[in-house]
Amino acid sequence: MTPLSRDRALEDFTGLVLLPEVNQSPDPQAVYDRLRKQWGEIAPVQLEPGIPAWLVMGYREIIQVARNDRLFSRSAANWRYFDTLQNPESTLAALMTPRDHAYYANGDEHRRLRAPLDDGLDALDEHRISRETQAICRELIATFADHGEADLVAEYAVLVPMLSVARWFGIGTDEGYRLTEAVLWAFSAGPQSQKGVEIIIEILTNLMQSHKDDPADDMTTSFLRHDDLRNDIEVAFSIILVIMAGYQATIAWIAQTLRLILTDPRFGSRLRGGRLGLDDALDEVLWRQSPAANMVGGYALADTEIAGQRIRKGDAVFLCYAAANTDPRVHSDDPWLAIGNRAHLSFGTGPHVCPAQRPSRIIARIGVETVLTRLHDLKLAVPADEITNLHSLWAVSPESLPVRFSGSA
Template identity: 55%
Template sequence: MPLFATTNCADPQAVYGQLRERWGEVAPVELEPGIHGWLIMGHHELCQVVRNERLFSRDPNNWRLFAEGAVPADSGLGPMMFPRDNAYFADGEEHRRLRAPVDDGLAALDEHRMSRFVRATCANLIDELSGRGEADLVSDYAAVVPMLTVAGLFGIGVEEGHRLRAAVIALVSSAADSQAPAQDIERILTGAIAARRAEPMDDLTTAFLRHANLHTDYEVQQAMVMTISAAYEATMSWIAQTLRLMLADHRFGGRLRGGRLGLDDALDEVLWRDPPVTNMPARYALVDCELAGMPIQRGDALVLGLAAANADSRVHTDDPWLEVGNRSHLAWSAGPHACPAQRAGRMITQIAVDTALHRLHGVTLAIPADEIELMPSPWTRCPASLPVSFTPSGPAGEPAARRWR
């Protein structure tokens, strides 16, 4: 089965059920035509893999098909599965060395100041939309908020943030023509690094420059690329998925008119049912082994089925009484490579969704919920667009956020 079939479908749980019925908790899948790997759907099995670096590597240089040249240089898998010099693609001590600046930088952020910055950014974007009476809450909003926010945390201004977003989209969407956007990203980040060397500030660029674990400007730049790219993709998807749920599902939409379920409930349901990353690439077997009864060969690629693992009946049920306090979802993965920005991501998403729903008066979907199209990706089920209509109004928001100050 193509991996794409688990994301570009109306009912992914039915697809997981078919795979489980035939193969169990680990199933062979086609990553793209002629390129095969394994999809890990079991919660226990996925945790086994991500917590054992001695058997399963994050470094794509251990991917047999890649090492043999069987994966074309222009493969669509490239942006997510080809090696780069940052913590995302490293193991062991090297991973811990490159990951520490990200963990330390995020831990040192002033959350109150960050909250004000995110609110101002969201309010400014909504003010720009409010007089139109209609908008696409993906392209006009969910896809913009994360990049402007994360760019701001690095001391990158709004104008450069928009350029950075365009370059990241181009880089991720097409491995065949990645040189130009990669150069644009390098130019923007190199400029930010030079500016912070000349004038240090209380931002992540300065924190990375000062961190003892990053030895060169290139390592600083790669840490910035990893943080910005990961935060952008995941947060955009979480915002879009939550907006879709709040607007389309009567259990949540009713909250705007006094219903019983609110924003925090919606945020958690998305993490369980449609997490920001549906399928996360990848781990690569370092030895021949067996996983859930399936023969894994050295060099095989294993894709982490985060959404499938969340639906594993061994850890998650549909009984609301049994689910009280259940935080065992794998939306952030687990092990050494678990997402380091869970608190920041939730803050950004919560503020973004709340701002849109309360400042766009009378906002409703402009199309039936079952006509919402998904982005064509094997990695996520993010809506491609969320057309909405609302009562037009004049701007009345906070001043635009220009810098992370």
């Protein structure tokens, strides 16, 4: 392991890996293993060229950071590279620019802004989510069912989570498609990013006004009526948080699970009476190929240490759930031991743990199951080793998933 001098700052290290390239790698776990051997459980990396950060890979170390919001602020206003987020070409701005919602808050402010999310999600009717998600999945499949081939990422996985979650807020299908396109733009770099943000704001402004005029049994009305949201800006950003926080991760969860089932005989055989089923595949993806690979853990408010390495005030600390879930200190290499075990960190931990674990699992499970039950003789249209991952800082996910099938139900 390379010793880190206590007198060296992040900026002093050279030759650091780019985190999006790790996620794009055919085998991200192999990269994590190399980083562990070189640096230990926390490694210096680059978010973009010239923008360094710490990557925490240890299971216990992630818990240490995630549960200490007094030392690690979620607001990038405390980051030494905050000005980077003003660059329209930066890919970091979409998820790191501070907004008026719970993701970027700490302490009492976080608890105030988190309460409407918890209350709104707890009130969701899971049977209704299931019915609506099934209908969405069937409608999407119907658009390519007669073609005998499809890209299950671009034509399906990218759309299912957004159209499903949009229904929670009373957003219909047409606006759901428009919102999906706007979110994709918002996550990109360049002028399209700002255009995407503007369209999202337009959709949500009209949505809130319509619900003020005509309240409904959905999360928009719940947020508008909630005492802990003080104005329309907080309501709008709370809606954005729910829509966007798990968007890429749920896309990746669906796509990764479909890839696993189509390439791993242990799961493919289940369709022909094998031992492992859909829930096992969903769980294995969370353990072995965590869809939410990386998340901001915070920005150090003071000098500190993690796993013996010095973190300086203003350093960004990223939590690598994908690495922590395979931390050899807490998890075996035997994939069978993951079956039924849900102690992974793919939904995070601490005060900012994902509040939508149950509904997101419903969406992912139905998204995968509907494909498997409605498309006959489903198989990859290209060799498995030709499936490449997205170039993304946040998620590990197939860039495309071309398939062929003989017909549909």
